[in-house]
Amino acid sequence: MEASDIHSALIKMGYRLKDFGNHWRTNALYRGGENPTALLIYKDSGVWTDFVKNTPSMPFKELVSATIKSNDSNDISKYIQGSLETLSSAHVEKISSEKIYPDSVLEKLLPHYSFYESRGVDKDVLINLKSGLATEGSMLQRYVFPIYNELGQIHGFSGRDMNPNPNKDRPKWKHVGRKTNWIYPCFVKSDGEFKFLDSIRQSKEVFLIESIGDLLALHSAGIFNCIPIFGTSISSKLLCFLLSLDLDMVHISLNNDFDKDKNRGEIGAIKNLSKMSNYFDKHKLSIHLPTKNDFGDMNTAEIYEWDEKKPTASNISIDIVQKSKSLLKNGDINSSCYKKIEKTFI
Numbered sequence: 001m002e003a004s005d006i007h008s009a010l011i012k013m014g015y016r017l018k019d020f021g022n023h024w025r026t027n028a029l030y031r032g033g034e035n036p037t038a039l040l041i042y043k044d045s046g047v048w049t050d051f052v053k054n055t056p057s058m059p060f061k062e063l064v065s066a067t068i069k070s071n072d073s074n075d076i077s078k079y080i081q082g083s084l085e086t087l088s089s090a091h092v093e094k095i096s097s098e099k100i101y102p103d104s105v106l107e108k109l110l111p112h113y114s115f116y117e118s119r120g121v122d123k124d125v126l127i128n129l130k131s132g133l134a135t136e137g138s139m140l141q142r143y144v145f146p147i148y149n150e151l152g153q154i155h156g157f158s159g160r161d162m163n164p165n166p167n168k169d170r171p172k173w174k175h176v177g178r179k180t181n182w183i184y185p186c187f188v189k190s191d192g193e194f195k196f197l198d199s200i201r202q203s204k205e206v207f208l209i210e211s212i213g214d215l216l217a218l219h220s221a222g223i224f225n226c227i228p229i230f231g232t233s234i235s236s237k238l239l240c241f242l243l244s245l246d247l248d249m250v251h252i253s254l255n256n257d258f259d260k261d262k263n264r265g266e267i268g269a270i271k272n273l274s275k276m277s278n279y280f281d282k283h284k285l286s287i288h289l290p291t292k293n294d295f296g297d298m299n300t301a302e303i304y305e306w307d308e309k310k311p312t313a314s315n316i317s318i319d320i321v322q323k324s325k326s327l328l329k330n331g332d333i334n335s336s337c338y339k340k341i342e343k344t345f346i
Helices: 003-013 060-068 084-095 103-108 123-128 195-203 212-220 236-244 264-276 300-308 320-329 335-345
Strands: 023-026 039-042 048-050 132-134 142-148 154-161 173-176 205-209 226-228 249-252 285-287
Touching: 003 023, 003 060, 023 236, 039 060, 048 060, 103 154, 123 212, 154 212, 195 205, 205 212, 212 226, 212 300, 249 264, 264 285, 264 320, 264 335, 320 335
Parallel strands: 205 226, 205 249, 249 285
Antiparallel strands: 023 039, 039 048, 132 142, 142 154, 154 173
């Protein structure tokens, strides 16, 4: 079954689709949902997931059945042409094949907090993230943060090197798992609740930051509505997740490498802004970099002051286009990125 057939079937069932490249987004018509980005449906297979209900990836046949309220093969065949079920099952298996780790692995992490406490990180922050020192395996001598998925399963780890005599060939951070699938720390439970996800939902805004190191500094200052993107480029999964939250503001707050030849944080922020402006109203997007290289370099008072100066829908920086023009001139962004910024923000 081709993407065009899947598209036709969805339209026939009444879905209004938004094109997101390799997938569509739409409301969960099968349950009467109104959020226009709640469902993600892959074009090449029809495999889908409901982000609002945190459902696992499922075959297209299941969406058809749920929508038309029938399990009868004759009814379903009116929407599915050919042997889509086999294709979808294989695709689901591919999507869901990332490794899941048992909660028992956390028993091997030691509550050794002095490394971060000496850097001004609150001990309770580390405890709430279920983190600790690894004493064996590939994360040996790293301070490890378990990464949870929307089903409450551990599907990755991020570890910071704690070796007192670091090897230049040993990276400061090591990641295990598919970073592009991570939405951290939204699905970490603190005191039995999704405290960090709730903070984003209640404030209706989020700060997109580069790393867990930045997150620790913000959490220690009492700012919990932040998500690290583990680099300088937002993943499609995180983008879709943010769309499902119906936020008022998304602040792109990558590192501020102002003292280097190239400010890679600013470059990444502009590129992300260009990409995200395809899906968010421009008044809901801002670039709000830290006042120092990163949040770990800032003390609590500096973070408070930075937070107080965050842009709002009415005072988003007007120099985004000028910054983009300068980056284009230096070859740091391409012309399509600049044209998108110019078209959106002028």
